[in-house]
Amino acid sequence: MSAEKAISMAQINGSLSEKPEKKDEEWTEIISPRTHLFDLPLRQLWNYRDLMWLFVRRDFVAQYKQTVLGPLWHLIQPIFTTIVFLLVFGKIANIPTDGIEPRMLFYMSGITVWNYFSGCLTSTSTVFLTNAAIFGKVYFPRLVLPLSIIISNIVRFGIQFLLLLALMIWFNFQGYPMKISFHWLYIPLIIALMAGIGLGLGIIISALTTRYRDLAVLLTFVIQLAMYATPVAYPLSYLRGKPYRWLIEINPLTSLVECFRYALFGKGTFDMQSLGYSVIFMVVVLFIGVLLFNKVEKTFMDTV
Amino acid sequence: MSEVVIRVEDVSKQYRLGDIGTGSISHDINRWWHRILGKEDPYLKIGEENDRTKKGDSQYVWALRDINFEVKQGEVLGIIGKNGAGKSTLLKILSRTTTPTVGNIKLKGRIASLLEVGTGFHPELSGRDNIFLNGAILGMKKIEIKRKFDEIVEFAGVERYIDTPVKRYSSGMYIRLAFGVAAHLEPEILIVDEVLAVGDAEFQKKCLGKMKDVSDKDGRTVLFVSHNMIAVKSLCSKAMYMRNGSVIEMGETTQVINNYLSNQQDKSLLKFFNDPGEAPGNEKARLRKIEVCPQLNDPADPITVKTPLTIEIEFWNFEDGKLINLTMFFNTFSGESIFANGTPAVNLSAGLHKASCYIPADLLNDEVYSITLMIVGDTSYSICTFDNILSFEVGEERIASGWHGKWPGFVRPKLDFKILS
CATH class of the missing domain: 2.70.50.60 (abc- transporter (atp binding component) like domain)
Structure with a gap:
């Protein structure tokens, strides 16, 4: 809590209890029913940065304990999904890939970013429920956990992205030259935007699920369906002239996936307008998310 | 020494009884509507005193009602009362896991509690990893934990197992490790809730010894919740008696305990x-x-x-x-x-x-x-x-002895048991 707040609090109470105000300024912490809705405990978060990293570490170490392949599972999942997509969408449905060759890279790039986004969203959306045991006993800034989840997912994304890069380099020597351009600089931006949208939506859902569990159930299949509303298995250009194209375009992730491919391969639909739309969407969602989170974090132990 | 480190001002906490379902959505909307109109929350007026033995009419109860007290630095305050008197709710609010419905609490210094022993222990992680994770959850910095690491391991006596996942630990090792981390946290204000109920005699002694250390040597403040009157009497300089969410009495320990016990029995x-x-x-x-x-x-x-x-x-x-x-x-x-x-x-x-x-x-x-x-x-x-x-x-005998734990057994006959030579 900020020092200004503590003082203003002391002034209010000072008149009641007739205690000298000077003394009250020394309180290090004041627990009150409500904080300001947009109070972001940034300094507290910074104090707890060690905890954030330890949570990331826990996620990685604990996830693959007692497995033979360990972290290799991070790679197996996108490889198999790519193969299935290659068969179903590439061979059977014969949907074009915006001229990205070989097709395998088209699918894998889409799957990699999509996995990253859905990972951010699904795990932040249950953060209150899965960590109720910890939250119920100790206080630390609650935002530490969703943020650590985002970091975990970025690391996971990094591993899968390296796989994608390795394949691109391999294909480079097979006659499919890589194009390295300044567009690659967009990739961190896209990752940040996806993290923002995932985090924002995730904490909105997690804040609401503390009271109404329905949303958690809803999310598990909506996230699967949402993948088909995003150009993961098909390029946006394939929808040119189709009447339902707007449905895909209002999806803020559409431009991000397309932009990701455009950065990597120099092909695809990419324009600043739709990217701007995604940025605005992220800002709004994060804003609402933080607002709800602040409201819920204090009392959720009574309702969860 | 006489500085006030905890001040609780008009704190009340309301809970809603029963299930959360469709009823709660209409209440939520109603509450929200009142707030928009700038009126007081309509459900704050209707709560009842929290007496779980009586059947109430209201869906809302006050687990705490208008609590006011101060604790000075270095004091060991014993909080006593029946189950459901609001002791744990008060501690929960103090340790910030939930907020008061009304009122403020002001604190000086870091607050930590021994009721959260082992929080966040992950069974798959090694003892080493868990010391760091648990320490960080309790609010320690990484460097701080590093500095105390050896001490913690020694306190817990688990050197050999430090790189083994804690799921392979015996329950005794597990709790010793957990307590070791909590005991080395060095908060300015320590909350102890019924630790005497778990663990063996040695562990109880360790807890109580640590509490005495913390208050006598370091001048830290301790809040101690217990049903064990002997322990409260021997450790606490002041006591607070709570009933149905209100503070009935606060003052000198023996006096408060006697009033509590006679009040309970009549x-x-x-x-x-x-x-x-x-x-x-x-x-x-x-x-x-x-x-x-x-x-x-x-x-x-x-x-x-x-x-x-x-x-x-x-x-x-x-x-x-x-x-x-x-x-x-x-x-x-x-x-x-x-x-x-x-x-x-x-x-x-x-x-x-x-x-x-x-x-x-x-x-x-x-x-x-x-x-x-x-x-x-x-x-x-x-x-x-x-x-x-x-x-x-039947209460414990009124003479403090070395033993603070619960005397085992349902009966306690005095038999002719003596050392013969």
Whole structure:
């Protein structure tokens, strides 16, 4: 809590209890029913940065304990999904890939970013429920956990992205030259935007699920369906002239996936307008998310 | 030393009873609507005092109501009261896992509690990883933990297992490691909630020793919640007695404990039914009175294991010349049977009869006992049975000894047990 707040609090109470105000300024912490809705405990978060990293570490170490392949599972999942997509969408449905060759890279790039986004969203959306045991006993800034989840997912994304890069380099020597351009600089931006949208939506859902569990159930299949509303298995250009194209375009992730491919391969639909739309969407969602989170974090132990 | 480090101002906490479902959505909307109109939350007015034995009309209860107190630095404050008095809710608010509905709490310094021993331990991680994770959850910096790491490991005595996942630990090792982390946290304010209920004697001693250290040597403040009056008495400089979400009394420890204990017992020592029409029983026999009469020098004193008791019974027999005897069953509050005792059978005339049973000192343990009385006909069948008709609590002896734990067993007879040479 900020020092200004503590003082203003002391002034209010000072008149009641007739205690000298000077003394009250020394309180290090004041627990009150409500904080300001947009109070972001940034300094507290910074104090707890060690905890954030330890949570990331826990996620990685604990996830693959007692497995033979360990972290290799991070790679197996996108490889198999790519193969299935290659068969179903590439061979059977014969949907074009915006001229990205070989097709395998088209699918894998889409799957990699999509996995990253859905990972951010699904795990932040249950953060209150899965960590109720910890939250119920100790206080630390609650935002530490969703943020650590985002970091975990970025690391996971990094591993899968390296796989994608390795394949691109391999294909480079097979006659499919890589194009390295300044567009690659967009990739961190896209990752940040996806993290923002995932985090924002995730904490909105997690804040609401503390009271109404329905949303958690809803999310598990909506996230699967949402993948088909995003150009993961098909390029946006394939929808040119189709009447339902707007449905895909209002999806803020559409431009991000397309932009990701455009950065990597120099092909695809990419324009600043739709990217701007995604940025605005992220800002709004994060804003609402933080607002709800602040409201819920204090009392959720009574309702969860 | 006399600086105030905790100030609790008009703190109240309201809980909603029952399930959260469609009802809560309409309440949420109503509450939200009132807030938009700038009115007070409509559900804040309707809460009831939190007495779980009575059936209330309202869906909302006040777990805490208008709590005000201050704690000075270096004080060890014992918080006592029945289950459901609001002790744990208060501690939860102090440790910031939930917020008060109304009121403020002001604190100076880091607050940590021993009730969260082992929080966030991940079974798959090694002891080493868990020390760091748990320490960080409790608010320590990585460097701080590194500095104390060896000390913690030594305290817990788990050097050999430090790189083994904690799921392979024995429960004793697990709790020692967890406590080790918490004990090295060095908060300015320490909250201890019923740690004495878990762990073995050695562990209890360690906890209490640590608490004494923390307050005597380092001048830190301790809040101690316990049902163990001996421990409260020997450790705490001040005590606070809570009932139904309110502070009844706060002051010098012995005084508060005595008031608490005598307050608890008064109401349950007698069951009396003057009118045979309303008395429990049936057309053959009815109970008029059952009373526990302690032999105390001062009637305000509580019953302890050193108090001889007489249980007095009065009942009506309606069958002239019936062969009757009484059997009394002593159960623990949770229902285990401890012993039973019967009178010899006598042929009784119709009318009011009395019986009494003397229980010497040094037989019962510090427990809550519940009496079931049976009126037996022809030494073979129950005419009527009065299940858990009366319950009373026997307290711990009033002389502090080295042992602070609960004396084991349901009875505590003094036997002729001595060292011969």
